[in-house]
Amino acid sequence: MVCSPCLRRSAVLAAVAPAIARLGLRQHSLLSLLALPAERLLRAARVEDPGGFLRGLQLPALTDRVPTAICRHDRSYPLTLRQLPSAPAVLYGTCTPERLGELFSCSANPKVGIVGSRGLNPYAKQITFALARDLARAGVTVVSGVNEGPEGIAHQGALDGGGATIAVMCCPPDLSHLTWQHHLQQRIRARGTAISEFPPGFFGPQRWSFYASQRIIAALADVLVVVEAGGFTCASLTTKIATELGRDTAVVPGRVTDPGGHRMLWLLRDGAHPVANAEDVLEVIHGAGARGPGLHDPAMSGPALRELADGAGVRGPTPLEVIHGAGARGPAMSGAALRGVAA
Numbered sequence: 001m002v003c004s005p006c007l008r009r010s011a012v013l014a015a016v017a018p019a020i021a022r023l024g025l026r027q028h029s030l031l032s033l034l035a036l037p038a039e040r041l042l043r044a045a046r047v048e049d050p051g052g053f054l055r056g057l058q059l060p061a062l063t064d065r066v067p068t069a070i071c072r073h074d075r076s077y078p079l080t081l082r083q084l085p086s087a088p089a090v091l092y093g094t095c096t097p098e099r100l101g102e103l104f105s106c107s108a109n110p111k112v113g114i115v116g117s118r119g120l121n122p123y124a125k126q127i128t129f130a131l132a133r134d135l136a137r138a139g140v141t142v143v144s145g146v147n148e149g150p151e152g153i154a155h156q157g158a159l160d161g162g163g164a165t166i167a168v169m170c171c172p173p174d175l176s177h178l179t180w181q182h183h184l185q186q187r188i189r190a191r192g193t194a195i196s197e198f199p200p201g202f203f204g205p206q207r208w209s210f211y212a213s214q215r216i217i218a219a220l221a222d223v224l225v226v227v228e229a230g231g232f233t234c235a236s237l238t239t240k241i242a243t244e245l246g247r248d249t250a251v252v253p254g255r256v257t258d259p260g261g262h263r264m265l266w267l268l269r270d271g272a273h274p275v276a277n278a279e280d281v282l283e284v285i286h287g288a289g290a291r292g293p294g295l296h297d298p299a300m301s302g303p304a305l306r307e308l309a310d311g312a313g314v315r316g317p318t319p320l321e322v323i324h325g326a327g328a329r330g331p332a333m334s335g336a337a338l339r340g341v342a343a
């Protein structure tokens with residue numbers, strides 16, 4: 001269900017997208033802009049003759065590829081999204097309304113958002129894939145964008161693990177803005193859904209819409225996992241929004257010697273949970289004691305991480321070795337020890 005004011009607000013947002021791009025707003029200024037009602041949004045986007053603009057506004061229509069829309073007054077609109085001052089007026093989806101309701105239901109599977117840096121090294125790719133796959137096997141729904149980097153890999157891992165995923169698009173939900181996405185998006189639509197605040201047929205992705213999509217990922221996720229944030233400020237924005245919303249955040253640490261690697265340490269010092277595998281994330285979701293002591297999966301133990309890193313050609317200490325210092329190449333490190341270090 002979409003009410004008329006929300007549909008109109010959605011149409012305004014899409015129609016002024018090029019004008020918003022020209023403003024070149026920084027991240028939080030952009031989020032403030034997105035919280036404005038239609039008329040004020042038009043003025044902020046410096047649209048001449050807002051009255052005439054609104055009279056000529058074309059309202060979006062659903063299509064075969066985007067058959068679902070819910071506004072923020074719909075019962076199935078996620079409560080977690082309503083927490084956002086800039087909550088999207090309308091969410092468009094590629095699945096049926098019933099399926100969208102299932103995925104968004106309060107009683108649905110827990111949701112884990114996965115974000116991070118583009119240009120992951122092979123080590124980080126392996127970690128991301130295994131993390132998402134094992135989370136899906138444990139019944140978690142993965143939420144992410146569909147971009148180069150951990151987002152696309154997270155969807156692939158979760159789908160290979162038999163799970164459903166929610167792809168938050170920075171363009172209309174049925175649009176593939178990268179060639180390689182086409183097959184992945186087909187898989188996502190078959191098992192989960194692609195969603196977007198942008199209606200079908202209106203415009204292609206823009207830099208600001210990419211930032212805007214991060215707030216939806218942060219709000220939908222019960223836990224946000226950051227893989228190698230590096231210098232990628234989008235992941236930093238997502239993390240900040242998640243923290244402001246009271247979500248738990250978790251970090252798969254990258255090497256501190258990488259460009260921007262210090263950001264991971266900052267996140268840990270700010271209270272993010274250090275995680276190396278799905279069990280660690282499940283413990284963040286369900287609380288301490290939800291699993292046994294230590295890192296159960298030997299593939300993710302300290303020595304195994306070292307082996308993974310060596311195999312991927314990663315020189316220097318692994319993140320866990322950095323956290324634990326000299327001697328960390330010995331026995332597998334326990335999750336409790338990691339939390340003690342991070343505390």
Ligand SMILES: [Zn+2]
Pocket residue numbers: 002003004005006007071072073074
């Ligand atoms: Zn509404």
